[in-house]
Amino acid sequence: MIEVDRAGRSFTVGRGRSRRTVHAVQDLSFTVEAGEFVGYLGPNGAGKSTTIKMLTGILAPTSGRIEVAGLDPLRRRTDLTRRIGVVFGQRTTLWWDLPLKDSFELVRHLYKVDRNDFRRRLDELADLLDLSGFLHTPVRQLSLGQRMRGDITAALLHDPAVLVLDEPTIGLDVVSKAAMRAFLGRLNAERGTTVLLTTHDLGDIEKLCRRVMLIHHGRLGFDGTLDDLRALAPGEDSIEDVVTHLYTAPPAER
Ligand SMILES: Nc1ncnc2c1ncn2[C@@H]1O[C@H](COP(=O)(O)OP(=O)(O)OP(=O)(O)O)[C@@H](O)[C@H]1O
Numbered sequence: 001m002i003e004v005d006r007a008g009r010s011f012t013v014g015r016g017r018s019r020r021t022v023h024a025v026q027d028l029s030f031t032v033e034a035g036e037f038v039g040y041l042g043p044n045g046a047g048k049s050t051t052i053k054m055l056t057g058i059l060a061p062t063s064g065r066i067e068v069a070g071l072d073p074l075r076r077r078t079d080l081t082r083r084i085g086v087v088f089g090q091r092t093t094l095w096w097d098l099p100l101k102d103s104f105e106l107v108r109h110l111y112k113v114d115r116n117d118f119r120r121r122l123d124e125l126a127d128l129l130d131l132s133g134f135l136h137t138p139v140r141q142l143s144l145g146q147r148m149r150g151d152i153t154a155a156l157l158h159d160p161a162v163l164v165l166d167e168p169t170i171g172l173d174v175v176s177k178a179a180m181r182a183f184l185g186r187l188n189a190e191r192g193t194t195v196l197l198t199t200h201d202l203g204d205i206e207k208l209c210r211r212v213m214l215i216h217h218g219r220l221g222f223d224g225t226l227d228d229l230r231a232l233a234p235g236e237d238s239i240e241d242v243v244t245h246l247y248t249a250p251p252a253e254r
Pocket residue numbers: 011012013022023024042043044045046047048049050051
């Protein structure tokens with residue numbers, strides 16, 4: 001479902017003598033099969049968002065090859081939007097001044113979702129994510145947790161095969177977080193949606209991901225199960241301690 005083959009992305013920053021190249025992602029290769037739920041971890045500045053931007057066609061790789069749902073994200077961006085859903089926890093894709101329901105209508109038009117499919121899907125998502133109390137509220141008046149549920153719904157209205165999530169539980173309280181995790185787990189288990197999840201919340205990873213990839217300084221340092229990850233730092237107790245250890249002494253560099 002996702003194929004990344006030696007992908008890289010660099011940026012030129014600064015001017016004159018202070019001009020230099022930042023290698024945000026280097027020589028990145030991995031495959032995600034249909035139906036997998038994969039966690040994508042890395043410290044701040046490791047290259048996670050750059051990877052997600054390349055997967056979704058927002059950024060062009062400067063080297064290598066990427067395919068998502070059988071498509072080159074950059075060349076086939078419009079086709080890809082029909083097969084992929086993307087949620088950036090720190091930003092909303094909803095229309096700030098419109099009632100949530102109207103934002104969904106706009107999404108329906110943009111993605112050309114059949115009216116009956118849309119109605120059925122929205123009913124289902126509104127039920128699962130408990131949206132009924134604020135469907136007619138303008139997005140700017142929603143709490144963060146409500147807005148996030150709205151964003152997840154918007155990303156799923158066209159029933160994408162792949163869902164890419166960039167910190168979807170950031171800022172949520174423990175109850176909202178648990179509800180979001182339960183929803184995502186069901187989406188993957190029951191609907192078979194492939195999920196790539198970027199998060200700094202290791203609870204998300206422990207609850208949801210069978211497989212974890214770890215990126216550090218733009219390079220993939222680990223790709224395996226949570227147990228394999230724990231085995232890399234056997235002296236550490238919690239997954240937080242394991243990951244802290246790996247962030248300070250990443251596997252590729254030890
Ligand atoms: N548009 C850009 N121009 C210059 N440098 C950039 C640009 N985008 C990202 N970078 C650099 O690339 C590196 C990777 O950034 P990226 O945003 O992918 O990290 P991240 O893993 O998502 O971090 P965080 O967890 O803090 O969101 C960083 O050094 C960042 O400063």
